[in-house]
Amino acid sequence: MTTRLERLLADALHDAGSQLAASPDLFSRIRTGIQADRRRLHNRRRRLAAGIATTAASLGAALTFLVLQKGEPHMSWWILELAAFATLAAIALILGPFIKRFGRSYAADVFRSNPSTGKSFIVLTDFAYYLIFSAYILFTTTIDRPDNWTVGVGAEQIEHTIVRVGGILLIIGLLHGINLLVLPIIGRLLTLNRRLDQQMREVAARDLSDRDFEQPQGGDQD
């Protein structure tokens, strides 16, 4: 048996639901979204496979050189240099998207009134970060062995490598920290700009309609 509350509930829900119609492009947006999602997953799998292959190849090469030279454990300086290069590149490529994933809702909140600007901001920030990280890695790469480094891996080289890894982590931390602090200000400024533009358009439209009313009077006077 249906109670009065149940009838009321069903009526209210149907009342809310009956006034709903999907926007005309929702189906095409879903299709585009599915295609984009498939592309994203495909790229992610490809990147993962490439990362695993590169790591495996680097490790294999390093171990080969480590074990086979002179029959006892020995690592040439350039193997560590190569491994450091791969590590820095991996940190930049993995940590960046990882941080971005958790920052998405923060950015969405900041850019809630204009999501497409937020999307564009995130892409541009990605470009800036990758340029900075690439420059850092290239600037700190050693091609020619410095005089204070031994042919095999020595303390100086290990120290240099640790400083390089610490350096990139510091840069990532600083950039994201600054971003965290600056983002709300940028979001607020963009929203205010948009409101100002809208207000100016409204004032201009009002002026124009006032002038339309005034024109016939001026005509009569002439």
Added chain:
Amino acid sequence: MYREHARSLLGLARLFVDHRDAAEDVVQEAFIRLSRSVYRIDDPSKAAAYLRSIVLNLARDHNRRGLLSMRHATPIVDLDPVGVEETVAGREDHRRVISALRALPRRQRDCLALHYLLELPVADIAETLAVSPNSVKTHLKRGLASLRQVPDLASLLEGER
């Protein structure tokens, strides 16, 4: 699937999120997630339950996860920004019921919405929420009991008492 379920899913999402564009985002994301998992669903009839459960979960997490619009294309037309409570504002009693429903605990709210909006039987609700049919019955009973206790609805239910 879209033709059959999009409208009801949109209605379901709209109950729990504040804006219609957010509800469309939720529905869009639900279909995307279904397309990812479609190979894992053995029984095609279960796809609808899967879609409904995604919509409920996404709608619940909507505010915590941020705007899905950051990932999705925005609609070509501006959608009305009013909430579902304003949509039914023409009927004050309906607005009060929706408002009370939204304030219920999650499981009770989900069960009531699935039962009275989508008119799903207990077994389908149980499949959607991955709980037992008895649990659904309990949530439905408790949900209705909680609604009866809402002071705002007292005047509407006077004849029932």
